[in-house]
Amino acid sequence: MIRILLFIFFLQSICSNAQEIFHKTTKLMGSRFDLTVVANDSTEGRKYIEIAIEEITRIEKLISSWDTNSQTSEINRNAGIKPVKVDKELFDLIERAIAISKLTDGAFDISYASMDRIWKFESSMTKMPSKEEIAASVEKVGYENILLDKANHTVFLKKIGMKIGFGAIGKGYAADTTKQLLISKGVSSGIINASGDMNTWGKQPNGEDWTVAITNPMNKNKAFALLPLKQGAVVTSGDYEKFVMFDGIRYAHIINPKTGYPSRGIISVTVFAPSAELADALATSIFVMGKDIGLDRINQIPNVECIIIDTEGRVHQSQNIKINEKTN
Structure with missing residues (x-):
């Protein structure tokens, strides 16, 4: 999973009950988590972030296949x-x-x-x-x-030696549950970014939507596109960092669980969905299904959109998404 760049504009609202953005980066579930909340003051902001950390830790204890007590x-x-x-x-x-x-x-x-x-x-x-x-x-x-x-x-x-694991949806699920918990505690706006599995709600203190920048897989130091994110989740999955070459053929680390062979033809998938759990699962699935079948499947799912970048650098997108591509 690759990181989604997130542009947050730290602008103070001019209203009398102005809120502020509070942020913390920490390591949870073996990955980087960026936790952002909008709160009235630093005491409240720190409290909400600690609530988020406790919830993610709870989820890890429940679903971890590495914890022998889970x-x-x-x-x-x-x-x-x-x-x-x-x-x-x-x-x-x-x-x-x-x-x-x-x-x-x-x-x-x-x-x-x-x-x-x-x-x-x-x-x-x-x-x-x-x-x-x-x-x-x-x-x-x-x-x-x-x-x-x-x-x-x-x-x-059914089979001896069989195992299940939540590496493909665990962080997305943690982002979803943490978002819902914070909303129930009265947090009006925030972002849970679990190493690229991102769920947002509300708006920035200045009234603007949160904005995400999708990493350019051909140049990781540049953003490919800017998109507003409203009350939903976005996940970007990429395979361009872990791969091997044999006989001129590129084999990347996302493997088809039915065949055992690495998926081919796609280097980056971004999925927008109501939940990070669903977006996470679908992003991985599109690599395995391939561009054509993946797009067709996404176009049949309500409130879900995607952007696919193939190995030639060509951009493909689902029917109802609008991309504001960066030109520099």
Whole structure:
């Protein structure tokens, strides 16, 4: 996931009850989080940011597959053995993930965690895996083998050694839940930016919309486009930093969970959606589905738009999005 540049104009409102922007950057869930709230004073601003940090930490403990005490780890330990009862929150997250898998024909799949790590997108990888190794690497992957019992809130992975993981939607989900919690506490405006999984609400103190600048994948020091963001989420995913070349063919780090082969043809996807969780999942899925199928699928989903940049630097966009491209 690549970072979205965010332009915030620190302008003081002229009204008598002027609010200010308060910001903190910290590391959570193993990633950079940029937390921004609009509040009346520094005491209130610091309080809201601490509430956000506590909520993100709570989410990590629930969904982390690295924490041996998490419910996700318990599900993975009991793969092929028995169903595991989980909190409704985790059950609902898994249920939504499976729905996205169906929507994307398996391009998105939380059971990707079962995949053997045979691709190493670094200099130590000197040759491609064999066809047999690639086929074997995805034998335990398949969302169809995640069995849910809604009445009892249990999750069962059918195959021994199967695993689920939330690397593709976890930070987006954390951004969504933190946003909703802060709104419930009375925060009128803010941004949760989880390493590029961004959710916003409200406006800046000067009454203007928050504005995001999409990174130019051909030049990471420049923005490609400026877009206002109103009450929604945006996620940009890029594969141009982690890839290997074999026989003149570029293989990037986003892998098709159905085939075991890296996706090709796209270097950057930006998705705008009502939630960061959905935008996160769809951004990854479009890489796997490809430009044409990805655009067609996005055009069928209400309130979701995307910008795709292919390996030739060409820009493709969904039907209803308007881009204000930067010219310098």
